[in-house]
Amino acid sequence: MKVVLTLVSFASLVTPFPWVANQPGLKNHHLLARQQSGGGQPGGPETCPFNTNHEGAAPITDTFPYNGAKGGVPGKGVGGYQVPAPGDDAHQFIAPTDEDIRGPCPGLNAAANHGFLSRDGITNYTEVVDAVQNVYNMGYDLANFLAVFSIYIADGDWTTTKLSIGCDATTRTSVSPTLTGSEPGLDGHNKFEADTSLTRDDYFLGDGDNFDFNGTLFGMMANTTNGVFDLDGLALFRFQRYQQSRRDNPQLFFGPLGLFTHGAASFVYELFPSGTEGYAPNLNNTATFFGAEQSPDGTWVHIPERIPDNWTSRATPYTLLDVATQIFEMYSMYPVGIGGSVNGTFVGIDFPPYVQGGNLTAAKPSDLACLLYQFVAGPIPSSLNGFVEPSVQALQAALTAIGGEAFTNLGCPIPVTK
Numbered sequence: 313m314k315v316v317l318t319l320v321s322f323a324s325l326v327t328p329f330p331w332v333a334n335q336p337g338l339k340n341h342h343l344l345a346r347q348q349s350g351g352g353q354p355g356g357p358e359t360c361p362f363n364t365n366h367e368g369a370a371p372i373t374d375t376f377p378y379n380g381a382k383g384g385v386p387g388k389g390v391g392g393y394q395v396p397a398p399g400d401d402a403h404q405f406i407a408p409t410d411e412d413i414r415g416p417c418p419g420l421n422a423a424a425n426h427g428f429l430s431r432d433g434i435t436n437y438t439e440v441v442d443a444v445q446n447v448y449n450m451g452y453d454l455a456n457f458l459a460v461f462s463i464y465i466a467d468g469d470w471t472t473t474k475l476s477i478g479c480d481a482t483t484r485t486s487v488s489p490t491l492t493g494s495e496p497g498l499d500g501h502n503k504f505e506a507d508t509s510l511t512r513d514d515y516f517l518g519d520g521d522n523f524d525f526n527g528t529l530f531g532m533m534a535n536t537t538n539g540v541f542d543l544d545g546l547a548l549f550r551f552q553r554y555q556q557s558r559r560d561n562p563q564l565f566f567g568p569l570g571l572f573t574h575g576a577a578s579f580v581y582e583l584f585p586s587g588t589e590g591y592a593p594n595l596n597n598t599a600t601f602f603g604a605e606q607s608p609d610g611t612w613v614h615i616p617e618r619i620p621d622n623w624t625s626r627a628t629p630y631t632l633l634d635v636a637t638q639i640f641e642m643y644s645m646y647p648v649g650i651g652g653s654v655n656g657t658f659v660g661i662d663f664p665p666y667v668q669g670g671n672l673t674a675a676k677p678s679d680l681a682c683l684l685y686q687f688v689a690g691p692i693p694s695s696l697n698g699f700v701e702p703s704v705q706a707l708q709a710a711l712t713a714i715g716g717e718a719f720t721n722l723g724c725p726i727p728v729t730k
């Protein structure tokens with residue numbers, strides 16, 4: 313698979329999300345001009361930390377097997393164990409140095425602070441897919457989907473499979489910076505990271521800082537959810553964040569990526585809670601993962617993300633259909649327009665058959681899973697076409713990489729039939 317994709321890696325970044333070209337008013341406005349943090353900008357290469365001593369993630373062992381996930385393939389899918397395991401020194405918390413990269417994802421930041429990902433923040437496909445299974449018992453189908461999307465489509469390198477979990481570290485992720493151009497890492501805006509995040513500013517409102525923890529937002533989340541951080545509370549807080557951005561951000565874009573951000577919000581009550589607390593989310597646990605510390609005056613400041621003491625992972629794998637179900641429920645509680653602000657007017661998008669005129673028309677969770685698949689897999693065929701005439705095998709390989717089998721099992725139409 314990787315051999316085939318390597319041939320077309322450079323074309324792939326040229327025409328991502330081709331469906332945007334058909335959106336009235338949005339053409340050339342949002343995704344087509346997706347901000348790549350450049351130069352000395354926040355998240356750009358000049359300010360990106362550089363640890364010359366890159367060490368890979370600490371491997372799991374026979375003594376401390378966790379989910380048995382290694383080599384980027386499915387692990388056992390059985391959670392409920394303590395992480396890090398008592399006595400597993402290799403995965404103890406170590407605060408990142410100022411040479412290490414961290415970014416907008418608390419789940420990956422915490423994993424890196426425990427050595428389940430490279431502690432310098434330069435990771436790769438295998439590390440990500442293994443780590444999220446071993447630490448959080450994320451299902452393999454969802455782990456693969458997020459890893460392929462972030463590395464192959466959005467923010468990393470097709471050839472090396474490397475990814476910066478934060479800022480632009482192209483010199484270290486790319487097979488050849490002159491050929492690939494810049495690879496923004498997870499900080500890259502409107503590639504995976506999107507507006508209306510829980511605790512990160514919108515790209516425009518934060519003057520390009522869309523990745524640092526914002527304690528005011530964490531405090532708002534804690535208040536809105538009454539410290540419970542459950543589906544009801546987070547659905548309401550997502551809605552409040554959306555309204556805040558509709559009001560304040562003239563460059564708001566809440567496209568299909570906005571639904572990914574609903575999915576990330578579900579991780580707070582599905583992946584962070586501990587078996588030692590009955591899998592009920594609470595303030596202390598959530599704050600520990602987000603790296604939020606309350607000052608005596610009540611405000612929240614950032615400290616390194618970590619796995620809480622005595623924490624045990626969820627018992628059953630959190631799958632693609634699970635996250636699609638949570639996104640669907642969360643969205644259904646507070647339906648909002650899907651689209652972007654253009655010159656002060658909100659323009660709804662069409663992403664048939666799942667989004668029409670800015671309204672979600674997906675009628676059930678599996679439709680929503682298909683929407684995510686279409687959105688992510690959509691760029692593949694045109695990218696391949698733009699460079700070489702792809703073989704059926706090449707397309708199959710690309711679709712398999714993105715988790716095609718998992719989605720056809722959910723009844724999603726195959727987007728490419730060539």
Ligand code: HEM
Pocket residue numbers: 416417418419420440444448450454455458459462498504505506507508509510511512573576577579580583584
């Ligand atoms: C599997 C690979 C993963 C990738 C590539 C990834 C990537 C990202 C990215 C790019 C964001 C920013 C989205 C935004 O704009 O808000 C994000 C947010 C988030 N992620 Fe992850 N993530 C992964 C796994 C996880 C896991 C396993 C967890 C939890 C156990 C997690 C928890 C979160 C949370 C809670 C947020 C929202 C943060 C906020 O909005 O303040 N992620 N992730």
Ligand SMILES: *[C@@H]1O[C@H](CO)[C@@H](O)[C@H](O)[C@H]1NC(C)=O
Pocket residue numbers: 337338654655
């Ligand atoms: C937005 O405003 C700019 C500047 O007035 C104009 O050039 C552009 O065409 C407008 N865009 C849309 C989609 O109306």
Ligand SMILES: *[C@@H]1O[C@H](CO)[C@@H](O)[C@H](O)[C@H]1NC(C)=O
Pocket residue numbers: 367368369370436437438439472473
């Ligand atoms: C990914 O990183 C691991 C170290 O954590 C390394 O063993 C593996 O070879 C890397 N994979 C690739 C494809 O470079």
Ligand SMILES: *[C@@H]1O[C@H](CO)[C@@H](O)[C@H](O)[C@H]1NC(C)=O
Pocket residue numbers: 513518526527528529
């Ligand atoms: C944090 O978020 C609040 C609320 O959105 C905002 O007013 C404030 O400017 C943000 N702070 C920083 C440092 O970005």
Ligand SMILES: *[C@@H]1O[C@H](CO)[C@@H](O)[C@H](O)[C@H]1NC(C)=O
Pocket residue numbers: 528529530531532535610
């Ligand atoms: C949260 O609620 C407390 C108590 O009402 C209040 O003092 C604090 O300012 C609120 N925090 C935020 C960020 O809204």
Ligand SMILES: *[C@@H]1O[C@H](CO)[C@@H](O)[C@H](O)[C@H]1NC(C)=O
Pocket residue numbers: 596620621
């Ligand atoms: C929060 O967690 C810390 C460390 O894990 C612990 O010392 C503290 O007692 C906890 N606080 C509450 C209110 O549970």
Ligand SMILES: *[C@@H]1O[C@H](CO)[C@@H](O)[C@H](O)[C@H]1NC(C)=O
Pocket residue numbers: 621622
């Ligand atoms: C963790 O478990 C140990 C051993 O049972 C106990 O002594 C310690 O107080 C626990 N810590 C927390 C934060 O619950």
Ligand SMILES: *[C@@H]1O[C@H](CO)[C@@H](O)[C@H](O)[C@H]1NC(C)=O
Pocket residue numbers: 648649650651659660661669670671
């Ligand atoms: C969604 O549908 C409603 C009618 O149900 C319509 O008023 C609205 O403009 C549509 N689009 C958006 C972006 O909300």
